[in-house]
Amino acid sequence: MRDRLLEVRGLDAHYGDFQALFGVSMHVAEGEVVAVIGANGAGKSTLLKCIAGAMAVRGNAVLFHGVPIGGGPAHETVARGVALVPEGRRLFPSLSVEENLLVGGQIGRKGPWNLKRVYELFPMLEERRHQPSPSLSGGQQQMVAIGRALMSNPTLLLCDEISLGLAPIVIRDIYARIPAIAAEGLSLVIVEQDIVQALKTARHVYCLQEGRVTLHGEAKTLTREKISAAYFGV
Amino acid sequence: MSDVRVRHASVSSWIGTTIVVLATVALAAAPWWAERADLRLLAEIYAYVALASLWNLLAGYAGLVSVGQQAYVGLGAYVLFGLAMLAGVHPLAAIPIAGFAAALVAVPVAALIFRLRGHYFAIGTWVVAEVFRLLAAQTSALDGGSGTSLPAAVVLSIASSRQMREFTIYWIALAQVVVILFAIVWLLRSRYGLALTAIRDNELGARSNGIDVVRIKYAVYVAVAFGTAMLGALIFLQKIRISPDTAFSVNDWTAFVIFITVIGGIGRIEGPIIGTVIFFLLRQTLADLGAIYLLILGVVAIAVMLWAPKGLWGLVADRFGWQVFPLQRRLVLKKR
Amino acid sequence: MEWLNTILQGILLGGLYAMFAAGLSLIFGVMRLVNIAHGDLIVLAAYVALVTVQALGINPLLSLVIVVPVMALIGYVLQRALLNRTLGDDLLPPLLVTFGLSVIIQNGLLELFTADSVKLNAGAVEIESIAVGGGLAIGVLPLIQFALAVAVIAGLQWLFYRTAIGRAFRATSDDPSSAQLMGLNNSHVFGLAMALSLAIVAIVGVLLAVRSNFDPAIGPARLIFGFEAVIIGGLGSMWGTLAGGIILGVAQAIGAQLDPGWNLLAGHIAFLVVLALRPQGLFPKVQG
Secondary structure, eight states: OTTEEEEEEEEEEEETTEEEEEEEEEEEETTOEEEEEEOTTSSHHHHHHHHHTOSOOOGGGEEETTEEOTTOOHHHHHHHTEEEEOTTOOOOTTSBHHHHHHHHHTTOOOSSOOHHHHHHHSHHHHHTTTSBGGGSOHHHHHHHHHHHHHTTOOSEEEEEOTTTTOOHHHHHHHHTTHHHHHTTTOEEEEEESOHHHHHHHOSEEEEEETTEEEEEEEGGGOOHHHHHHHHHOO | OTTEEEEOOOHHHHHHHHHHHHHHHHHHTHHHHSOHHHHHHHHHHHHHHHHHHHHIIIIIISOOOOSOTHHHHHHHHHHHHHHHHHSOOOHHHHHHHHHHHHHHHHHHHHHHHTTSOHHHHHHHHHHHHHHHHHHHHHOGGGTGGGOEEOOHHHHHHHOSSHHHHHHHHHHHHHHHHHHHHHHHHHHHHSHHHHHHHHHHHOHHHHHHTTOOHHHHHHHHHHHHHHHHHHHHHHHHHHHOEEOHHHHTOHIIIIIHHHHHHHHHOTTSSHHHHHHHHHHHHHHHHHGGGTHHHHHHHHHHHHHHHHHOTTHHHHHHHHHHOOOSSSOOOEEEEOOO | OHHHHHHHHHHHHHHHHHHHHHHHHHHHHHHOOOOTTHHHHHHHHHHHHHHHHHHHOOOTTTTHHHHHHHHHHHHHHHHHHTGGGGOSSOSHHHHHHHHHHHHHHHHHHHHHHOSOOBOOOOGGGGTOEEEEETTEEEEHHHHHHHHHHHHHHHHHHHHHHHSHHHHHHHHHHHOHHHHHHTTOOHHHHHHHHHHHHHHHHHHHHHHHHHHSOBOGGGHHHHHHHHHHHHHHHOTTOHHHHHHHHHHHHHHHHHHHHHOGGGHHHHHHHHHHHHHHHOTTOSSOOOOO
């Protein structure tokens, strides 16, 4: 099982008295792109937060390189090589584009990604490097958020709804860069509501419904009927 | 809908209220069973229960964390001294006047310091207290910075015999704390109390539910100033001597009051009472230590804030579900 | 000419107030914490300087080499061991804990050093002055103090906008949970911010000890001066804070010139007037 980069086993997660995840299990192999789909409130973002170490969960519910990392702290999880592109981008508004990227790189992990490489991936960011991040368009901000996560040179990149609120052409543009990112040998977990996009990008797909995994399998083997049954519970 | 009504009382609050009533009667009779020194101590305890209850209303319920309530203790005291010494007003009549004067002053003060958000509000209240202290020190008619004493004629006008004077002040002190506690219970049981509790628990939520948070905070600030000034007036009437440094002392009228409330349980009516009892017990045993005593008190308050943020009464109330004052609202089904 | 001198002295004093304010607004900016014990920590630094000078027999200004790292260390430990636990949505815990800290420091110092006021002697530099013509003279010490204030503010400005740690401060200030997800350890970042704040406090404490008599009880007034400088200058603006300190210093100097009793009162009134007319401060930071 050496190729199992990430393994989630029987993960429960709570917000106070509310339980958001019930015994979720999944795994990601090295170099693999995995998509997590599901309706609003299915627990997709919660799952990513648990992997990123931002939620208090059982330690051995999340294994990374076989090491229990559940419950964080988040900054140590980043140092281990897990980076998150958070939902809604969450750029630092008082920092410029380049400063946002540099914050991502502050952890100091060695690897292929640096300012130069990120600007090669997203050339339009270089022209705007000194602009305040809120002055960018939504799509450009999403590129900064991805670049910021890449700057920490992760082996696992978690992307939370990168298509949210963006025009279809912009979404296609951003997803077109995913192969180039995966080519650097890192694995991705992509949370998406856009099922078509998710199935196109990922090899494996997990579907969440009300905090439980209702379906998983290889993207190309899943039929539309199976997915809508798992998605809506009908 | 009509089958449901709101009940405030619980078994423990019936027991609690009965104890409070009996204790009040016993304490009112204290001049017949207590020593003179004990009466003075009791009056001091009442003052601290009342001051802490008012601060609790301000900080614990309305979210207005003031570290400058000494402004109103001192203001009330100075108004009483000024009226009694310069205008010939009877000192007992001057107590309510001091309250009204402070409420009047609190209106523009609140308008100013409410512009400061959150933490900075706290320091703003301190600046106000400093301004009052410096102004008192500039008041040459009351001997400015060195302070002054009430003349014998004023003291004698309270009552001609020393014993009667002490009894009178004692009873007023008791009446003050009873009225203040009663008023707070009444306020918290009214619809404003519901609003205040909502503000305490979630200010944003309260705001979005149509509660006029600013107006309620404003009203609480002014009302607390009114009560605090009357307490200050009586405290210094008993002391007979006043100076800017004692009347506007941050240690005596704010640090102690905050520690009492935090240790007893902030945001609960019982908290200041329990806190005051603990405070005086500690003081009787540790008073010889001087500065160390305050240091210990500070450490205890920080420890309580970190590990038992609801205070000692909070621990008790959570464990046993007790409440002394009938405040909680429960919905009960009417029997048909 | 007397008035010109008064204003000049006020400006120089304002530098000191700006330094009271700089440490206060630094930690407010990074972690939204108002440290009520700030003034008492300044006094603590003055006593650390006193002990250092007495133990080593060095010039007080030289004692900075020891006082600054000692205070910075205290700041880091204080933040990580105590203050980080108080941070959150509720305003009450940090306020009450730093208020308790203020009382603890004051009474601890009182117990150790008594209420007697003391002063550090920096030697000849204290009485030297430079004639600037027209019968005006500027004391060398106030000048050093003002120059240090400008240097501290400029240094903070540089640190915040030109260094990695400054970037981390701003990122954490913007969005602490997101910063944590990007690999910044908030507890550590906050610890560093408090260490930096207390390093400034150390400089201020030594200057205060050389400038005038001090005793354990003078802390709260320093907190209030610093706070007033912050509010007059406008939140979040470091050069504004310097301006706020200067306005406060000049107001106090003018007040004292009119009547010695009006020294502090004039400063408070200047603050209240600004609060009444321009609650956002004179030079608020423009949000970009």
